[in-house]
Amino acid sequence: MTHSKRETERKYEAPSADDTSWLAALFGVEGIASVVERGTDELDAVYYDTDDLRLVGASATLRRRTGGPDAGWHLKLPVSGDSREEVRAPLSEVIPDSLRDLAVSRVREAELRPVVRIRSTRSTRHLVDSAGMVLAELSLDEVHAESLRGGTARASWTETEIELAEDVDSSLLDRVDKVLRGSGIERAGHPSKLARALKETGAGVPPLPHTGRENVVPGSAADEVLRYVDQQVRTLVDIDPAVRRDLPDAVHQMRVTCRRLRSTLRSYRPVLDREVTDPVREELKWLGGELGAARDQEVLVERLGSRIGALPRELILGRVDPRLREWNAARTVEARRRTLDALHSSRYLELLNSLTALTEKPPLARKADHSPEKVVVKAILKEYKRLAGRVAHALELSPGPERDAALHQARKASKKTRYATEPARGVLGKPAKRLGKRVKGVQKVLGDHQDSVVARSALRDLALDAHAGHEPSFTWGLLYGQEQAEGDRCERELPAAWARTSKPRLRKALAA
Structure with missing residues (x-):
């Protein structure tokens, strides 16, 4: 059983755990009336990734954490800007299948292993307005990291996180940011604790994207087309967890992305070799077809329901609404099964591998450098x-x-x-x-x-x-x-x- 929450936060370098004098500056932030201490927790997290660090390379993290109020498994997925979605599962000894599935589009068939252990002493404070409502949570962490990939390298640092409470306007982060910077508190130079731990313990860094593109001429036709292909492949990978969780509009977005990729690979055959891209197009067509049943049923039922809802009641004769619901339920279950069967298939993993290869080592055609x-x-x-x-x-x-x-x-x-x-x-x-x-x-x-x-x-x-x-x-x-x-x-x-x-x-x- 999983549940999720959207977290919007920013990280900052902190002078030390003992020096909290800079916290007084927060009283100068518009809207913040008080800073309330909430105690200290000891957190112990083991982070998992593939040997080539595919998760962190895709701005995602998977950890098993004990201690604190939210002990359990956490998969963090990028959303936009300062926001990420954290999907949680109960504490267990092995990675829950539910979270492993949500990571598939990023890790594909690679095995997930422990890469870093991070222990933190976290002191928490609530930023509260004049009515007593919590606007944000400030966490001051003393961090100790060690590599789990061989060796004994360790690293320590202090950092702070400011996470908005639910439904609080994100402009608060900008106001806090301005005040903290004015007090000499700078933004952290890393996107996550894991990224910093990997670097400072020598446990590894994810490879730079597109390191195999030395043959692509900057500013060429191939460069422009591949920029668009990259964007669509990222969208396909990013939307996969939402499709698996049956979130609104997710199937539609994935299907449209398949179409965009198929069309681009067809229209720009003079740029990308069709001997490589045509088989990929066929697999994208297959995936779009498997997704189509769910999307078509969704659109159709919404259309028919709207039509029925607009009719005068005296023109609705018989079991119209119940029959439509029954008809839809049978087809929705089958469509959902087709979608999940496709995403759990080896054929889908092979398609993701082909798309990754296409973007990392593009098969250039005769007009690629034009x-x-x-x-x-x-x-x-x-x-x-x-x-x-x-x-x-x-x-x-x-x-x-x-x-x-x-x-x-x-x-x-x-x-x-x-x-x-x-x-x-x-x-x-x-x-x-x-x-x-x-x-x-x-x-x-x-x-x-x-x-x-x-x-x-x-x-x-x-x-x-x-x-x-x-x-x-x-x-x-x-x-x-x-x-x-x-x-x-x-x-x-x-x-x-x-x-x-x-x-x-x-x-x-x-x-x-």
Whole structure:
């Protein structure tokens, strides 16, 4: 059983555990009325990582800690800025499977071993406002670290942490920071106790990112494309724990990231060798497909629920809400199972390894060292040409299933075109951003149309199930008609949306 909390904190160098005169400066911070002592704890933590320190290299830590009010296993994951998420599990002798799973995207198949032991004498104080509410917790730590990777190296230092209480505005940290710096208290030069302990005990330091990129020319097309690929791979790795915990929107974010990577590796084949990237694209397609069932069901149920909620009560005949819940529950369980099976598979680990290899030792193609401007313009216009062909073909067809399928293909082409503009924004600036925004408008119309097609199919099934159960199917038919009207509206809007995207000046701006 795990639970988590968001912690927002900053670390500072402290003169010594005996010198606390600088604490008086905190009374000069707006909002802080008093500093309340809360006692001292003896903390003993063993930190775990891989032999090549993959966790700390990804700004994450895993520890087993005894002593203090929160003894147990703690996995800390980066969020943004001064914030991290700490996932906790009860104290046990071995690493809990729940936390091991949440670390998989960062460590992959590597074994987690003890690397450093850190013992701290922690004195705690609460920073309190005039109403007695705790704004933040200040911890003054006397730290003693020793390597567990052989040898007898040890290190000691004193540091302080200031962690915001829940729901307190982060601007308090800025006010505290200004006052402490004015008192000569400087920010710590390390992101975590573990990072400092590894360095000062000689237990090792994580390798610098992209040490195998000596063949990438700075400022080249490959440099620009790889910058974007790096970002997407990091997003995939970072969102993995949230997907495993079934947090809101996590599956959607991972699926979109898979699409972005697939599209980029396709659009920029002249930069990255397709003999290496095409197999990776296929595996990303597989992962996106396994995630798709969960995401599609989520979107569909939200859509149908909203439609039902908007109907007058006199038009809701039969077990409409209960039937929708039952229908959704069965499909959600199956979709969730598919997602977790995929993330626990060796195939997924192999994909993560392939993506890591792709970013660390990129397989460069013939145009990798070319000037990025021409390369990205050509890639974007190539995707745009495919999109134009898909849209033209769809608009030539009569309404019906064949046109629905063609519009769906156009939707996928619009995504690929938009994704092709994203790595180019640093090179082309506003023209790439503007084209991406207008293509997104086309994508939205096509997406709304496809959602109506999928909803109609589901509503037909629900109507048949209701009929088989001797229930009224009127409401399901009514909703079907609404979705048909929505699809017709999207088809009428598409020509105008496409005209805004296909104006000649966009092509000229990109080609300039």
